[in-house]
Amino acid sequence: MRHTISVLVENEFGVLTRIAGLFSARGYNIESLNVAPTLDPTMSRMTLVTRGDEQVIEQIEKQLNKLIPVIKTEDLTRQSHMEREIILVKVKATEKTRAEVLRMAEVFRASVVDVSETSYTLELTGKADKIDAFLRMLDPLGIIEMTRTGPVGMRRGAQGMNIEG
Amino acid sequence: MKLTGAEIFVECLKREGVEHVFGYPGGAVLPIYDEIFKKNYFRHVLVRHEQAALHAANGYARASGKCGVALVTSGPGATNAVTGLADSYMDSIPTVCFSGQVATSLIGNDAFQEADTVGITRSATKHNFLVKNVEELATTIRQAFHVATTGRPGPVLVDIPKDVSTAICEFHYPETVEMRSYHPVTKGHPGQVKKAATMMLKAKRPVIYTGGGINGCRGSAELLTRLVRSLGFPVTNTLMGLGGVPYDDEHFLGMLGMHGTYEANMAVSHCDLLVAVGARFDDRVTGKLDAFAPEAKIIHIDVDPSSISKNVRAHLPIVGDVKVVLQQLLDALAAKGDKAPNPEALKVWWHQINEWRAKDCLHFEQKDDEPIKPQYVIRQLHEKTGGDALITTEVGQHQMWAAQHYGFRRPHRWMTSGGLGTMGYGLPAAIGAQIAMPDETVIDIAGEASIQMNIQELATALQYKLPVKVAILNNTFMGMVRQWQEMFYESRYSHSYFDSLPDFVKIAEAYGGAGFRVDKVADVGPTIEKALAIRDRFVVMEFMVSKEENVYPMVPSGAALHEMVLS
Numbered sequence: 049m050r051h052t053i054s055v056l057v058e059n060e061f062g063v064l065t066r067i068a069g070l071f072s073a074r075g076y077n078i079e080s081l082n083v084a085p086t087l088d089p090t091m092s093r094m095t096l097v098t099r100g101d102e103q104v105i106e107q108i109e110k111q112l113n114k115l116i117p118v119i120k121t122e123d124l125t126r127q128s129h130m131e132r133e134i135i136l137v138k139v140k141a142t143e144k145t146r147a148e149v150l151r152m153a154e155v156f157r158a159s160v161v162d163v164s165e166t167s168y169t170l171e172l173t174g175k176a177d178k179i180d181a182f183l184r185m186l187d188p189l190g191i192i193e194m195t196r197t198g199p200v201g202m203r204r205g206a207q208g209m210n211i212e213g
Numbered sequence: 214m215k216l217t218g219a220e221i222f223v224e225c226l227k228r229e230g231v232e233h234v235f236g237y238p239g240g241a242v243l244p245i246y247d248e249i250f251k252k253n254y255f256r257h258v259l260v261r262h263e264q265a266a267l268h269a270a271n272g273y274a275r276a277s278g279k280c281g282v283a284l285v286t287s288g289p290g291a292t293n294a295v296t297g298l299a300d301s302y303m304d305s306i307p308t309v310c311f312s313g314q315v316a317t318s319l320i321g322n323d324a325f326q327e328a329d330t331v332g333i334t335r336s337a338t339k340h341n342f343l344v345k346n347v348e349e350l351a352t353t354i355r356q357a358f359h360v361a362t363t364g365r366p367g368p369v370l371v372d373i374p375k376d377v378s379t380a381i382c383e384f385h386y387p388e389t390v391e392m393r394s395y396h397p398v399t400k401g402h403p404g405q406v407k408k409a410a411t412m413m414l415k416a417k418r419p420v421i422y423t424g425g426g427i428n429g430c431r432g433s434a435e436l437l438t439r440l441v442r443s444l445g446f447p448v449t450n451t452l453m454g455l456g457g458v459p460y461d462d463e464h465f466l467g468m469l470g471m472h473g474t475y476e477a478n479m480a481v482s483h484c485d486l487l488v489a490v491g492a493r494f495d496d497r498v499t500g501k502l503d504a505f506a507p508e509a510k511i512i513h514i515d516v517d518p519s520s521i522s523k524n525v526r527a528h529l530p531i532v533g534d535v536k537v538v539l540q541q542l543l544d545a546l547a548a549k550g551d552k553a554p555n556p557e558a559l560k561v562w563w564h565q566i567n568e569w570r571a572k573d574c575l576h577f578e579q580k581d582d583e584p585i586k587p588q589y590v591i592r593q594l595h596e597k598t599g600g601d602a603l604i605t606t607e608v609g610q611h612q613m614w615a616a617q618h619y620g621f622r623r624p625h626r627w628m629t630s631g632g633l634g635t636m637g638y639g640l641p642a643a644i645g646a647q648i649a650m651p652d653e654t655v656i657d658i659a660g661e662a663s664i665q666m667n668i669q670e671l672a673t674a675l676q677y678k679l680p681v682k683v684a685i686l687n688n689t690f691m692g693m694v695r696q697w698q699e700m701f702y703e704s705r706y707s708h709s710y711f712d713s714l715p716d717f718v719k720i721a722e723a724y725g726g727a728g729f730r731v732d733k734v735a736d737v738g739p740t741i742e743k744a745l746a747i748r749d750r751f752v753v754m755e756f757m758v759s760k761e762e763n764v765y766p767m768v769p770s771g772a773a774l775h776e777m778v779l780s
Contacts, residue, residue, distance in 0.1 A: 057394075058394055061343070061345075062331065062335075062343075065332070065335065066335060069335055069336060073336050103522065103526075106522065107519065107522075107523060110518050110519035110521075110523075111519050113518070113519075114517070114518075114519050116339070116340040116360060116392070116394060116395050117394055118394055119393060119394040211393060
């Protein structure tokens with residue numbers, strides 16, 4: 049099963065390698081990994097998406113917590129949470145397809161961030177399934193390239209993830 | 214007070230109470246070595262290879278209960294240390310290794326003797342640090358010792374660039390360690406402990422299974438023995454856990470696992486409650502996982518949460534320091550007053566166990582006119598030392614015979630490479646143990662193959678006048694490899710035989726120690742006595758043993774524990 053795990057880490061040299069190394073050394077897969085500093089610049093927050101049965105996910109959380117610079121982990125999948133990712137996608141724009149590309153952008157509420165004589169670059173934020181659907185619709189029109197961030201996520205409600213809570 | 218990095222280094226080690234450092238100098242650590250020379254705060258033991266520095270630190274830590282410390286130079290010094298770090302990591306032995314590094318301005322330039330030491334050792338250490346600034350040095354050293362010795366212990370490496378050793382800053386020794394991301398749990402959850410006590414009193418066929426956690430945690434073995442005796446439960450030790458209960462205690466079933474005793478493996482396979490204490494359900498212990506303790510409820514006490522339910526699902530996990538949790542458990546049982554385990558059921562259980570015991574699975578026969586049996590040598594070592602020597606081993610058949618036949622009276626006197634299985638561990642570990650316990654008898658039980666992997670350390674033993682004894686069981690084969698080839702590869706002995714063995718007696722003498730060769734049964738005991746009497750230099754005893762003796766019982770790889778080959 050797919051799990052999205054938030055990890056709060058010390059913002060120090062080598063942390064990303066420690067986490068990536070843990071996953072490769074123990075044979076866990078990473079679907080996506082996203083990292084950036086938090087409001088407190090001494091900490092970074094990662095969102096990683098992985099797959100595994102209950103026992104594997106339990107081990108992943110324990111192994112993450114065992115790494116010295118890991119401050120806290122939270123398996124978002126176990127609670128009510130939200131996830132968003134951003135995609136940039138460059139699509140061919142010909143006489144015939146130009147209008148259809150813009151129509152799709154409108155339907156999905158994507159914005160146009162770059163235009164050339166033969167292409168549009170669109171930006172979309174959303175959950176993974178929405179992004180997948182968007183890509184499916186654009187595919188016949190001719191995708192030149194795309195890049196997606198992988199999800200970031202957090203719990204719903206007033207409670208935040210910090211050192212104490 | 215303004216100090217150089219090298220001065221800060223020695224000041225910090227002094228404040229950590231370090232008395233011995235095992236190391237080997239080189240370019241990147243010259244400023245540190247110069248300061249060691251000037252201050253003379255601790256004794257530096259010069260090894261002959263960096264791998265040996267780490268194994269010696271490991272043996273020292275296991276014998277003394279203190280943190281082992283090693284010091285190596287950059288590049289090859291650090292890469293040579295990797296095996297020793299990995300060994301300590303697998304066996305959870307507290308060690309701190311300091312490595313020199315090229316100057317910060319050269320890092321990443323493929324400089325002379327540069328290696329990405331932090332990168333290379335990341336998966337072989339509990340944690341590692343690269344000190345980029347002299348201001349961070351004191352705090353980093355403090356944290357390194359803290360991380361190495363708390364929670365589940367392990368090796369920590371601190372990489373110190375040469376310019377950090379020579380840079381100057383104001384020295385503040387941090388009295389306390391603040392690490393917001395590192396808080397090992399020591400006390401078991403009281404509710405879980407209470408549940409465990411209830412389960413133990415209800416059990417009809419209980420077994421206590423204990424591992425390296427007991428040897429790694431001072432004071433826990435006494436509590437374990439008390440628990441075992443008060444409940445009357447059978448107890449088995451892993452390879453790492455030997456000495457956890459005295460070998461001659463009536464409750465002790467011997468070692469379990471691949472070369473465990475028949476009674477221990479059968480008891481685990483048939484128990485209805487398995488209490489694991491400081492053990493990690495290693496594949497050499499469990500055999501085939503789905504057939505391991507199939508009828509048992511499992512209580513697992515361990516300081517490392519990731520050890521729990523990793524291989525075998527625990528029904529009742531208790532995270533905590535084994536000593537603290539064993540005390541909590543004893544208190545919880547005492548609070549239940551006169552409630553005792555079911556005496557009728559235990560009687561039936563012990564009756565069954567004694568039937569298994571009657572197989573006498575470790576039995577061997579030594580006839581006077583036949584080649585020396587390796588098991589006989591181990592039994593003689595036990596007899597001549599009263600089961601109270603500090604024993605280290607290399608890896609292979611001799612290691613298993615030592616585990617099966619030596620018989621340990623006390624904890625912390627058995628040092629073997631359990632997890633990584635490192636040939637070449639025993640001699641340097643014996644040197645470390647002898648440095649820690651100068652008045653005790655220390656014996657490295659070795660094979661003629663393993664001993665050659667770090668034989669250069671005889672020179673270290675000579676230099677420090679260490680009366681280490683090396684008992685080589687020479688069967689001219691890499692015995693364990695040969696045994697597997699015999700059993701699983703139709704006796705095709707591919708590269709497991711030595712055509713060109715050296716004369717070990719001459720080697721011992723050339724290195725400045727005493728050497729004895731024994732090829733008659735009648736000479737085994739007297740030679741051991743002669744060796745034990747030598748206290749001013751090392752002794753090598755070479756026992757010419759029967760060549761194709763196998764280690765039994767044996768659970769073939771991948772088989773269930775009860776599917777043992779007995780002979």
